[in-house]
Amino acid sequence: MTTVTPLNPPRRTLLGPGPSDVPASVSRAMSAPTLGHLDPAFLAIMDEIRAMLRAVLLTDNEWTMPMSGTGSAGMETCMVNLIEPGDDVLIGSHGVFGGRMAEVARRCGANVVVAEGPWGRALDPELLRAAAGGKSFKLVAIVHAETSTGVLQDLAPFRAIADECDALLLADMVTSVAGHRVALDEWGVDAMYSGTQKCLSCPPGLAPVSFSPRAVEVFTKRKTPVQSWYLDLNLLGGYWGEQRAYHHTAPINMLYGLHEALRLVLEEGLEARWARHARHAAMLVEGLAELDLEPIVPADERLTPLTAVRIPDGIDDAAVRRHLLQHFDVEIGGGLGPMKGQAWRIGLMGEGSSERNVALCLAGLKSALAEQRGA
Amino acid sequence: MTTVTPLNPPRRTLLGPGPSDVPASVSRAMSAPTLGHLDPAFLAIMDEIRAMLRAVLLTDNEWTMPMSGTGSAGMETCMVNLIEPGDDVLIGSHGVFGGRMAEVARRCGANVVVAEGPWGRALDPELLRAAAGGKSFKLVAIVHAETSTGVLQDLAPFRAIADECDALLLADMVTSVAGHRVALDEWGVDAMYSGTQKCLSCPPGLAPVSFSPRAVEVFTKRKTPVQSWYLDLNLLGGYWGEQRAYHHTAPINMLYGLHEALRLVLEEGLEARWARHARHAAMLVEGLAELDLEPIVPADERLTPLTAVRIPDGIDDAAVRRHLLQHFDVEIGGGLGPMKGQAWRIGLMGEGSSERNVALCLAGLKSALAEQRGA
Structure with missing residues (x-):
């Protein structure tokens, strides 16, 4: 077979439904x-x-x-x-x-x-x-x-x-x-x-x-x-x-x-860790609203490590995710089953639950939506 | 719970039936x-x-x-x-x-x-x-x-x-x-x-x-x-x-x-790798003979990555393996099932199949047996 070169995976920021970023x-x-x-x-x-x-x-x-x-x-x-x-x-x-x-x-x-x-x-x-x-x-x-x-x-x-x-x-x-x-x-x-x-x-x-x-x-x-x-x-x-x-x-x-x-x-402490996940999920939802994006799940039934977002009419699911990956090295998830094409799944999990990642994800989505809406 | 410190596993030389040493x-x-x-x-x-x-x-x-x-x-x-x-x-x-x-x-x-x-x-x-x-x-x-x-x-x-x-x-x-x-x-x-x-x-x-x-x-x-x-x-x-x-x-x-x-x-090549395993297995068996240790399996039915050795009468299986681990940081395997207490299993596998490891294993066994026989 042809020679295989050593792997050299790109460093993504993993904001899908898992795996999440590893410390x-x-x-x-x-x-x-x-x-x-x-x-x-x-x-x-x-x-x-x-x-x-x-x-x-x-x-x-x-x-x-x-x-x-x-x-x-x-x-x-x-x-x-x-x-x-x-x-x-x-x-x-x-x-x-x-x-x-x-x-x-x-x-x-x-x-x-x-x-x-x-x-x-x-x-x-x-x-x-x-x-x-x-x-x-x-x-x-x-x-x-x-x-x-x-x-x-x-x-x-x-x-x-x-x-x-x-x-x-x-x-x-x-x-x-x-x-x-x-x-x-x-x-x-x-x-x-x-x-x-x-x-x-x-x-x-x-x-x-x-x-x-x-x-x-x-x-x-x-x-x-x-x-x-x-x-x-x-x-x-x-x-x-x-x-x-x-x-x-x-x-x-x-x-x-x-x-x-x-x-x-x-070391972080369980209470502090749960609070961190809640804080950044709230920050994400707030930022999504500014992009006219809304979570699918009502607030009191919502996971904080993972937010499902409704894909607006006329927006190309795969193109947005590809844009995030190619231009921002950010991975978010698509929908599964009946939610395929209907939802994105944004994970802020463990190490990945940070203000930095909320900002990065929102910036990526803004850019991707602008590309779509401008097209 | 009490605080757990970060793990810091010792570097063994793994010459048992697997896992083997990792490049x-x-x-x-x-x-x-x-x-x-x-x-x-x-x-x-x-x-x-x-x-x-x-x-x-x-x-x-x-x-x-x-x-x-x-x-x-x-x-x-x-x-x-x-x-x-x-x-x-x-x-x-x-x-x-x-x-x-x-x-x-x-x-x-x-x-x-x-x-x-x-x-x-x-x-x-x-x-x-x-x-x-x-x-x-x-x-x-x-x-x-x-x-x-x-x-x-x-x-x-x-x-x-x-x-x-x-x-x-x-x-x-x-x-x-x-x-x-x-x-x-x-x-x-x-x-x-x-x-x-x-x-x-x-x-x-x-x-x-x-x-x-x-x-x-x-x-x-x-x-x-x-x-x-x-x-x-x-x-x-x-x-x-x-x-x-x-x-x-x-x-x-x-x-x-x-x-x-x-x-x-x-990269090594399959033929070269198979030959390396055979060469070091032969070297091991030769060295074992000098310690009056013999393989259990006849030569033409023997694996080269793994050699089962008969434990001589009067030798304490566990004490020898403990000696190897404590004094040489070398792991070899014990016997399973009816061979428990009857056999050691010495692996020279993959990265671990080397002249260095043959020498190290033989030196460890020699020292452990001397301790036992001198006792």
Whole structure:
């Protein structure tokens, strides 16, 4: 084959729905010397990662750790470990990731009932309650932070519904962890998954998960084997727990990155970090108004790390995003599913949530819209 | 929680069964700026990775790409995509990874027939032929490079058996790729998986896989959905193929590392790299003899990247490995399964296959044995 030259990726400012920009110290951590996955020095790093994850998630859950895959592997981990064939599962869906949860649950052999709500709005809990129809379920699943629409969901009513259904509560927290307040124990979340490439500002590649003692009881007492060997928590517990038994070779250098990313989150402080995300989201929305652009999601249902913006009539979605990338080295996201061509998704996540980036994004949009409107 | 200090992992020399030492330029590549997973600059990098993987595997297989997980996720990818519930699968097992393949295939609902051979020896093809009993199978699976024992398996007789059974041939090549000759098309391998942390000398976190057109036909014409959404090749093809549709967020920086690692392999040249692994393995075995240590595997069945060494009577396995780690910063591996306490596994893989490392390992072993024998 022809000779390939060493890669030299351009430095973008990542203001899409993730990945987000990575702090220099996280990049440096990832390039530290690789250790063996059973090296005592690495086992100590694993313990610190778990302790820091618990602190960030406000939980005492013993079973809190990163899975060796991206966020979707975290979703699959929750489903394959908690569901056995024939189980009844109730899912609230108001975006891509609710729909994906339903699909993954079906592939686990679950009988899935889906309550569909409109995209771009929080899901009305009464829709889910009506879909439940007074029956029992093994699992109720809802997206806390819908990355496809920028909607934040209050989990309290869903915990109540899960109680009515005698069910575990599972939440997708991919875009909320370390950007919004997340309090697993206080909220009674039994299982959750996230990703590293959003408000944690670490490259993609790991999926933090956490399980309440009640959820742990469910997967440790299964009657059937977990369909995924790779994601089987009963096997993985042997490695992340005291036994330190080999299961698979952990992604060592990715875990270095997560260690540093979590350290930065705790150094900043959770309250300060959530406030920073809120402050810059508000600043962005204010600036968008000056460009006659409006957010899709009502203010009290809106994520702060991710803002969905309505694309005005007559504006070419792809051309605007290309302009931002080519002239400003700024990436923003397009819409997914029914929002394709209808919405931009602007992420101000983790390291990326800054006044500088708000200004840069607005300047880029202004220039792109001027080009379009002038044309 | 108490304050966590930034990590500062010691620099080991990794001479176990993987991970192996990572070249400086691979570490640098991994710390390059993160791009979005749909950025045109990243899509170009993906294409180069696929082209280089094909060159390293000596294949024209269109479906050649890294999965977003470690080697075991590669194994699971092959199984969940090729197997449908009720399929008959024939597996040769002579170590941990043959046994793992059988377990993963069972979790896919396959009827699994296992031909067990003794650990530390190549598997006698007649054992597999006898187990087949003249019946048809969907899949015949065998480990090309058994990481648990250091055995290399000639695949030609297994291709013949697969033909007799009207089956696809799947091979575990985790420890052979880029260390031993691997020639997928010439050998008629229909499906394979590997890991990045062995002879490719990239940190763990990705699993290269490749599928022949015949294997692709099997998973594109399935009657049932793939049980893993995360590893579903029919969905992933939309991202790695021309459509560039979002499936999951690829582990961008890990892929940077793989890009550079593959580039280094091709820069060195495949023939030269295989010869280097053979040369240093021979040098190691010669030096071991001077310490009265002998390899477990007969010379003509032995992997060159990984040598299993019999632990002499009266020698404390763990104490020797601890001595190497503490006094020489050298990691070697212990035995797995029935070989626990019976064998050390010494890896000279990728970057780690050097005269310097042979000398260092032998010096460390000599010192550790002297301590034990003097005690």
